[in-house]
Amino acid sequence: xxxxxxxxxxxxxxxxxxxxxxxxxxxxxxxxxxxxxxxxxxxxxxxxxxxxxxxxxxxxxxxxxxxxxxxxxxxxxxxxxxxxxxxxxxxxxxxxxxxxxxxxxxxxxxxxxxxxxxxxxxxxxxxxxxxxxxxxxxxxxxxxxxxxxxxxxxxxxxxxxxxxxxxxxxxxxxxxxxxxxxxxxxxxxxxxxxxxxxxxxxxxxxxxxxxxxxxxxxxxxxxxxxxxxxxx
Numbered sequence: 001x002x003x004x005x006x007x008x009x010x011x012x013x014x015x016x017x018x019x020x021x022x023x024x025x026x027x028x029x030x031x032x033x034x035x036x037x038x039x040x041x042x043x044x045x046x047x048x049x050x051x052x053x054x055x056x057x058x059x060x061x062x063x064x065x066x067x068x069x070x071x072x073x074x075x076x077x078x079x080x081x082x083x084x085x086x087x088x089x090x091x092x093x094x095x096x097x098x099x100x101x102x103x104x105x106x107x108x109x110x111x112x113x114x115x116x117x118x119x120x121x122x123x124x125x126x127x128x129x130x131x132x133x134x135x136x137x138x139x140x141x142x143x144x145x146x147x148x149x150x151x152x153x154x155x156x157x158x159x160x161x162x163x164x165x166x167x168x169x170x171x172x173x174x175x176x177x178x179x180x181x182x183x184x185x186x187x188x189x190x191x192x193x194x195x196x197x198x199x200x201x202x203x204x205x206x207x208x209x210x211x212x213x214x215x216x217x218x219x220x221x222x223x224x225x226x227x228x229x230x231x232x
Contacts, residue, residue, distance in 0.1 A: 058210060058218030059198075059232045065205035066197065069094070071169035073132065073161035076145035081159055083130065083169075084204070091227040092128040092199040094206070096170050096177055098135035098190050099147040104212050108196065109152030115219035116153060123227050126201070129156040132169070134177045134192040136160045173197050173206050202229035 071083040083094075093112060097105035109131065116124055131148060133139035139147075144158030160166075163179055170177050175193035182188050194212035199205060208226065210219070222232035 057232070058214045059222055060209045060211075061231050062207050062209065065200075065203070065207035066173040068092075068199055068204050068206065069169040069172040071132070071159070071165065073159040073165065073169075074141050076141050076148070076158045078141040081157070083159070086157075087128050087130065087199070088204060089201055090128045091126055091201045091229070092130060093196050093210075093226075094130045094132065094173070094199065095196045096132045096134050096166070096175050096192050097194070098133050098180070098192070099139050099143055099151070100135065100188065101190070104194050106151040108194070108212060108214075109148070109156065111214065111216040112196070112219055113153040113156070114216040115223055116155075118220050119223060119227075123224065124155075126227055127223065129153070130159060131156055132159045132166060134166065134170075135180045135188070135190050136163055136166060137180070198226045200229040201227070208232060 068084050068087070073081055073083070075081040095105075095108060097108065099105070109129075112129055116127060116129070119127065129152070131144070131152070133144065139158075139160050141158070141160055144160060148154065148156045148158045167177050167179075170193065175195065175197070177192040178190075180188050180190040196210040196214070197206040198208035198210065200207055208222075208231075210222075225232045
């Protein structure tokens with residue numbers, strides 16, 4: 001498991017066969033915190049990833065999908081956003097991260113945005129991409145509204161709210177996040193699961209996990225099937 005800290009090095013490492021096997025064996029998602037070194041993050045939330053995809057594939061298909069988080073937060077306009085209601089029956093990607101992350105979070109949003117632009121217009125309109133902040137004290141609605149178009153795409157939905165609500169919602173889909181922590185040097189560590197969870201438009205269940213090193217090309221290959229509710 002890797003951790004990154006604000007102001008530190010960028011992410012490292014690629015998905016390997018050993019990692020895929022480990023995911024199947026322990027059925028757990030990793031914790032990440034943008035910008036730092038490696039650290040043991042034992043005790044993270046459990047995800048059902050048995051039956052994972054081979055190492056050469058970009059996605060892990062879950063045998064037991066997640067229910068969509070029961071979350072009502074605020075969007076970039078400060079309006080209430082009921083995640084289940086607003087994305088019902090729509091192919092949806094959900095990611096928990098924060099705007100001050102120097103590497104993994106903006107790279108993930110950028111890769112999804114690049115892949116989305118390669119889809120037919122009708123599919124672009126169907127796909128919902130939801131970014132939920134793990135650092136709500138700094139990531140206000142206004143801050144998310146400024147950050148998302150540059151880091152990803154203006155069509156992406158940014159959500160913020162109180163931290164306990166966000167943390168509980170993340171836990172519902174096996175993503176573990178910790179409250180942001182300020183270090184002695186002034187940097188801020190925000191530990192969070194860095195996976196993207198894809199939800200089917202047919203069942204509204206989260207049935208596919210994309211690792212944080214999934215490339216734009218891999219998203220481009222898999223998104224058409226996600227939009228149809230098929231296995232990638």
